[in-house]
Amino acid sequence: xxFPFVRLCPRHVSTGLQVCSYATLSKASRPQxxxxxxxxxxxxxxxxxxxxxxxxWGFSFTGALGIPSFVVPDSGRKKPRKYQLTPYxxxxxxxxxxxxxxxxxxxxASSTKDASKLWGMGLNKDSQLGFQRxxxxxxxxxxxxxxxxxxxxxxxxxxxxxxLQVACGRAHSLVLTDREGVFSMGNNSYGQCxxxxxxxxxxxxxxxxxxxxxQDHSLFLTETGKVLACGWGADGQTGLGHHxxxxxxxxxxxxxxxxxxxxxxxxxxxxxxxxxxxxxxxxGNSEYRQLAxxxxxxxxxxxxxxxxxxxxxxxxxxxxxxxxxxxxxKGEVFVWGYGILGKGPNLSxxxxxxxxxxxxxxxxxxxxxxxxxxxxxxxxxFAAVTDRGELFVWGKNVRxxxxxxxxxxxxxxWRVTVPGQVVDVACGVDHMVxxxxxxx
Amino acid sequence: MATPAVRMFRRLEGLFCVYKPSxxxxxxxxxxxxxxxxxxxxxxxxxxxxxxxxxxxxxxTETEAPxxxxxxxxxxxxxxxxxxxxxxxxxxxxxxxxxxLDAFSSGVLVLGVGNGNKTLxxxxxxxxxxxxxxxxxxxxxxDDFTHTGGVVERSTYEHITQDKLERVLAMLxxxxxxxxxxYSNVDMRSQEAYEMAVQGLLGPEGKSxxxxxxxxxxxxxxxxxxxxxxxxxxxxxxxxxxxxxxGLELRSTAVCKGIRRTRDGLFTLQDALTRHHWTAADIxxxxxxxxxxxxxxxxxxxxxxxxxxxxxxxxxxxxxxxANEEAxxxxxxxxxxxxxxxxxxxxxxxxxxxxxx
Numbered sequence: 001x002x003f004p005f006v007r008l009c010p011r012h013v014s015t016g017l018q019v020c021s022y023a024t025l026s027k028a029s030r031p032q033x034x035x036x037x038x039x040x041x042x043x044x045x046x047x048x049x050x051x052x053x054x055x056x057w058g059f060s061f062t063g064a065l066g067i068p069s070f071v072v073p074d075s076g077r078k079k080p081r082k083y084q085l086t087p088y089x090x091x092x093x094x095x096x097x098x099x100x101x102x103x104x105x106x107x108x109a110s111s112t113k114d115a116s117k118l119w120g121m122g123l124n125k126d127s128q129l130g131f132q133r134x135x136x137x138x139x140x141x142x143x144x145x146x147x148x149x150x151x152x153x154x155x156x157x158x159x160x161x162x163x164l165q166v167a168c169g170r171a172h173s174l175v176l177t178d179r180e181g182v183f184s185m186g187n188n189s190y191g192q193c194x195x196x197x198x199x200x201x202x203x204x205x206x207x208x209x210x211x212x213x214x215q216d217h218s219l220f221l222t223e224t225g226k227v228l229a230c231g232w233g234a235d236g237q238t239g240l241g242h243h244x245x246x247x248x249x250x251x252x253x254x255x256x257x258x259x260x261x262x263x264x265x266x267x268x269x270x271x272x273x274x275x276x277x278x279x280x281x282x283x284g285n286s287e288y289r290q291l292a293x294x295x296x297x298x299x300x301x302x303x304x305x306x307x308x309x310x311x312x313x314x315x316x317x318x319x320x321x322x323x324x325x326x327x328x329x330k331g332e333v334f335v336w337g338y339g340i341l342g343k344g345p346n347l348s349x350x351x352x353x354x355x356x357x358x359x360x361x362x363x364x365x366x367x368x369x370x371x372x373x374x375x376x377x378x379x380x381x382f383a384a385v386t387d388r389g390e391l392f393v394w395g396k397n398v399r400x401x402x403x404x405x406x407x408x409x410x411x412x413x414w415r416v417t418v419p420g421q422v423v424d425v426a427c428g429v430d431h432m433v434x435x436x437x438x439x440x
Numbered sequence: 441m442a443t444p445a446v447r448m449f450r451r452l453e454g455l456f457c458v459y460k461p462s463x464x465x466x467x468x469x470x471x472x473x474x475x476x477x478x479x480x481x482x483x484x485x486x487x488x489x490x491x492x493x494x495x496x497x498x499x500x501t502e503t504e505a506p507x508x509x510x511x512x513x514x515x516x517x518x519x520x521x522x523x524x525x526x527x528x529x530x531x532x533x534x535x536x537x538x539x540x541l542d543a544f545s546s547g548v549l550v551l552g553v554g555n556g557n558k559t560l561x562x563x564x565x566x567x568x569x570x571x572x573x574x575x576x577x578x579x580x581x582x583d584d585f586t587h588t589g590g591v592v593e594r595s596t597y598e599h600i601t602q603d604k605l606e607r608v609l610a611m612l613x614x615x616x617x618x619x620x621x622x623y624s625n626v627d628m629r630s631q632e633a634y635e636m637a638v639q640g641l642l643g644p645e646g647k648s649x650x651x652x653x654x655x656x657x658x659x660x661x662x663x664x665x666x667x668x669x670x671x672x673x674x675x676x677x678x679x680x681x682x683x684x685x686x687g688l689e690l691r692s693t694a695v696c697k698g699i700r701r702t703r704d705g706l707f708t709l710q711d712a713l714t715r716h717h718w719t720a721a722d723i724x725x726x727x728x729x730x731x732x733x734x735x736x737x738x739x740x741x742x743x744x745x746x747x748x749x750x751x752x753x754x755x756x757x758x759x760x761x762x763a764n765e766e767a768x769x770x771x772x773x774x775x776x777x778x779x780x781x782x783x784x785x786x787x788x789x790x791x792x793x794x795x796x797x
Contacts, residue, residue, distance in 0.1 A: 040596060041596070042596045048599060048691075343634060345631055357638045359639075362613075362617060364640070364653075364654065365654065366655065366656045366670075390610075408629060411634060412634045412637055421611075439607050439611060
């Protein structure tokens with residue numbers, strides 16, 4: 001923290017004599033002499049960089065917010081805080097570069113080479129946060145972790161590897177590192193954890209660029225643009241052409257074979273992939289008309305190309321439980337599916353993409369070029385980050401997860417007041433984690 | 441029978457705007473304009489005095505006149521109507537002031553004469569924004585936020601770049617846009633709230649906290665900078681406080697060197713009369729221009745717009761006094777507001793600034 005210090009520098013005397021021929025000079029408009037006496041304070045220097053911050057809000061009783069005093073108050077007079085309805089600062093040891101929210105738990109990771117680079121908080125009944133040794137017994141793990149606790153990864157070179165990205169599903173989580181592949185933790189009853197994937201165990205050296213967790217399945221994206229999937233497949237969300245469980249990652253085919261994918265997204269039972277040339281592919285659950293542009297069936301078990309009219313080149317996609325959103329290269333957001341889509345209470349389902357007017361994201365006559373840069377989906381809500389660092393949320397306000405200060409549902413994009421510029425946000429079922437940086 | 445003075449007064453009824461110089465209380469401006477108008481009104485040539493027939497007693501010249509009173513009819517002027525008896529025709533005229541400007545600021549000040557005061561009332565009640573230019577200077581903080589106040593603190597400002605200033609302004613604009621939504625009385629869960637939010641029609645009705653609907657930096661040369669703001673329900677002291685808060689957000693200090701209102705509703709700096717033109721002739725011309733532009737605007741509004749306006753009028757329900765003129769003038773101001781929206785405001789809701797760490 002920078003302490004202000006006094007710098008005595010000579011200030012030139014400026015004469016501000018006001019001549020007003022209309023009325024007499026009143027006491028208020030006496031000329032002010034800027035004398036060189038008096039200290040000049042310096043609060044920041046020229047090289048000050050913005051401070052990174054993490055904010056959390058939503059339902060706190062699972063410990064997913066990482067603030068133990070919400071669940072177990074410090075003093076007996078205070079009451080536990082069940083819903084944190086506005087962003088609350090989470091103090092972290094390192095700068096957090098990646099965060100993910102699962103169903104009642106969160107993982108935050110820093111891209112440092114230090115020994116502790118991954119922390120988890122929240123529900124741990126399925127060991128989705130790894131083994132958190134209790135104080136009393138070596139062989140027991142905590143069921144609820146109330147504050148960010150380091151997750152020990154069995155790295156070969158713990159001081160050389162960095163964590164690139166984390167993803168959380170219903171009861172499992174995936175950690176992507178830069179040199180040692182992907183680690184998975186948690187519930188493996190449907191094979192969603194696969195096995196620990198190490199490059200040299202597979203035929204080709206596969207470097208992963210992104211991982212995504214659905215409710216009970218996992219998707220992996222390699223640097224060459226191939227998608228692998230494992231886990232529960234009853235809705236076809238693995239995209240492997242069948243509705244069975246897949247216990248180790250298998251490459252996904254269908255319309256995706258030969259296509260270079262740049263981003264994958266899933267959170268419920270529907271999965272989406274965006275190719276490098278801006279096409280959208282989807283598979284999995286379509287009960288809520290997420291994939292209705294290609295099929296009337298309720299499930300697709302193999303990826304199909306989704307022809308979207310009027311969306312332009314798709315840059316990002318985000319998939320929730322019942323709704324889907326895509327972002328095009330112009331910064332416009334398109335939504336469809338079922339639920340609160342963001343165009344008022346009258347639009348509760350749509351099978352074709354509907355654009356959300358950019359005036360709702362802050363476009364005005366003074367700012368004609370505000371564009372959305374990131375779009376994320378929780379189970380039943382959306383979050384969008386604009387290029388000016390503002391966060392907009394809309395959707396069902398499950399236990400205060402929107403962070404707008406009230407528990408009502410929000411039917412069109414609403415600004416969340418975050419002290420700082422938001423860089424990225426992670427959405428869960430009933431809580432959210434936002435990574436921000438201070439203005440200056 | 442209207443006297444020439446009354447006819448001239450009728451020509452003077454309406455709204456016009458003047459340029460109020462800084463350092464002057466707004467009341468002095470209003471009083472001097474009223475005095476100027478009164479001088480001219482009372483200088484009109486007075487009507488010839490009416491004559492009345494009175495039966496006056498004639499003094500008898502002859503001594504042998506018969507006893508008794510002889511009255512003869514004479515036409516005499518009515519002395520009670522003489523200007524020296526009754527006083528000037530106009531003792532005072534109703535000159536009303538629109539949104540006030542304090543002594544430190546300068547700029548457009550809207551005044552209304554006679555019947556124009558009713559329109560002024562409506563101007564007050566509808567949601568019309570005002571444009572200001574704020575000149576600020578980094579490095580000092582004073583107790584009344586102006587450069588003439590007592591210095592509280594001095595700080596460095598070399599670290600401030602235009603990019604950082606833009607970031608702070610973006611944050612303030614975001615906070616204000618949110619306030620615009622929060623102060624509107626519409627139920628956020630309704631479809632019409634969404635429709636209004638898309639068009640940028642959400643906003644406070646009547647009194648509310650000051651909200652800046654637009655904010656941008658038009659000149660930056662440390663330590664000086666100039667901001668352009670559009671605001672609702674503001675006071676000039678609040679705008680100076682905004683400059684002070686911008687300095688605090690940038691980890692420095694700032695004072696406001698000047699505030700100039702460049703637009704109040706539809707009256708801009710182009711139409712403002714400067715001090716040497718505060719005469720009845722110029723004011724009459726300004727009012728004539730105002731009336732003709734009002735007619736032109738009413739005619740140019742297409743009938744298809746009327747239903748949309750009607751719904752927005754129902755939604756933003758002001759008190760419904762059912763006088764026809766009132767409705768017509770309110771129409772005018774809603775038309776004005778919608779027109780303003782599309783030309784000046786664009787479409788975005790805005791917020792009350794919140795001081796961030």
